[in-house]
Amino acid sequence: MNSKKGVIEVQFNWVFILIAGVLILLFFGSIVLKLKSNSDTTISNTILTNMQTIMAGAEVSSNTVTPISIPDTKIEVSCDSISVGSITSDITKNKIVFAPEIIEGRTMLTWSLPWGFPYHISNFLYMTTPNFKYIIVDSTKGKEIYYKLPQGLTKQLVDKNSLSDLSNSGHKLAFVFFNDPEPDQASLPYFLENMKDNEVIAINIDSGNNKISFYQYKKSLKNFEYFSDAPYLGDEMIIGAMFSGDAKNYICNLEKALKKMEIVSMVYAERTEELQRIFHSNPSCFYTITPFEIDYSLNNIDAIIDSKRDLEIRNENLQKASCPTLY
Amino acid sequence: MKICKKLHAQHYIKMKNKKAQIKMFETIAVLLIFFVLVGFGLIFYMKFMRTSIEDTGEHQFDLKAIQTAQLVSFLPELQCTSPTSANIVIDDCFDVLKVKALANISKEPAYERINNEYYFDSFGYSKIYIENIYPYSPENWIVYERTLPNKKFQSSTKVPVSLYYPVTNSYSFGVLTVEVYG
């Protein structure tokens, strides 16, 4: 009887230790897990705050190329939001950011350019990584774009006849064609067949019609496949299309840019009306708000381009007549 | 003798039981104290974390105030442009005709949609106005205003700016005030 009691006591001790141990382990385990998820959220938040600061900086100062060290996480960029892990932050309506859908790696390159049509409207922010290689097909416009791109970027100017001689450098590729030849008519290097479809994109610039066409490489076709096209206003938008590589993202940013253009033009129209009132008795200083009163939408790109030319001429005439200029 | 042995054994068992009970109580007491200490630690940590989060909140608000002031200083709707190229903007300079135009637009109910959608997205709850300091003029222009009824924080940033008058081709000394509410 005595020895039985002893056995029960010893077993109870072990059961007690087991329960207490499990409870203690669970308690500390849950604390560790909670702290880890907190720390992940903090890191994501820090990255997003830094990205927002970079975007705000780019909005106010242009032509700056900044390489930024980032933790080895996936940053997803869309036209109106940017996400790291489960945390998402909005990109405001006035920020125009051209970037590939996913930014990975240890370094991110940010660059900004002022965009005016003809007056200053906004600064475009471009984001990419050195993992992307921009292959520009040699032409007059091609050279212009190539030399506009910053030094830190992985870029190459290639003759249209040497495209098939390109060698695999381990980069994701973005080809920029200028209608001669079009992407689906070019002779492409063989190593593209060993790459994933989403790692190779191409855009074709039709300067005559102010049109950009978007293509994606299809292994099954061993060629580029046409997706869609969109208009552009200025070289800054061609560079935007190169960096985003995706028609949907590009069009969304183009719409944002047109919205901003409408607002800035509204201010210029109001300013011109004031000048009209001041100089109504001076025939050499002629002001009209007609060039500002257009529809700033994607369907009206031709009228926007015509209005730009009209404004440039009117501004030059006012300058010649020593009158305050329109912009 | 047998009875004596039995009594002794019973006494021994009773003693052992008491000892085990004391040990158990001791263990429970140690565990209790341990958890109380951990609890205190957690309360202390939470309090510290709350202060730290509040500090971060204030820091974020300051950052937002700076960003808003910076954003307004470089707003194409207000900035002076170079006569040679419209894409070259002049730092710390606002075109008075543009300022007046934006102030008019922000007042007009027809443009409420733009103010609500577009500028609210950038400036949030804030008031942005420009005053003319020299040569003195009582005129000041409110280019954006959206107040927050129950504001916890308020930050006011003043930035000296040149005000350019295109008609007279002259510059006056102005101050841009950005009040951000949070």
Add this chain to the structure above:
Amino acid sequence: MIGKKSQAEIVGLVIIVLLITVGLLFFVRFVVLKPNSDAKRDYVDSELASNMINVLLKTTTDCKKSTMSDLFRDCAGFNRIDCDDDGNRGDSREKIEEVIEEIFNNTLEKWEKPYHFKAYIVRKYNTGENTIVERSYGKCSGNVDRISRTYVIPTDMESLMLTLDICS
């Protein structure tokens, strides 16, 4: 045996107390006594200092439509500007003082921001300096935290320096 056991327990307790104390000390040193950085004040003061001088120099005055920069240059050079056309040249210094008083009165002084502003000529061939205008408000001397901006205007004869200290 019992004495040794209790001694060992005391040593254990002392070690635990020491570890907790060291931990607390680290916590206090690196977390509680963390230096408080005021990013907003630094940014605002530095913008204020640089913009004040930039904007001031660009400002057009009512003296022959000259800018403050023209007036400073004239004051440091030949003193040829006659603001009120009374035949007496050398009005630039007076005008500078008048404008600076109006601007600083309605900005930094109204906002109760301590500052020290000085515009002086640095002679090229000797070490002396000639103050054109000096103005200050609040406590802005000695060991006070400050953000300083200096602007140099080259003139025909000498260099003109403008310094503005914004103090906290």
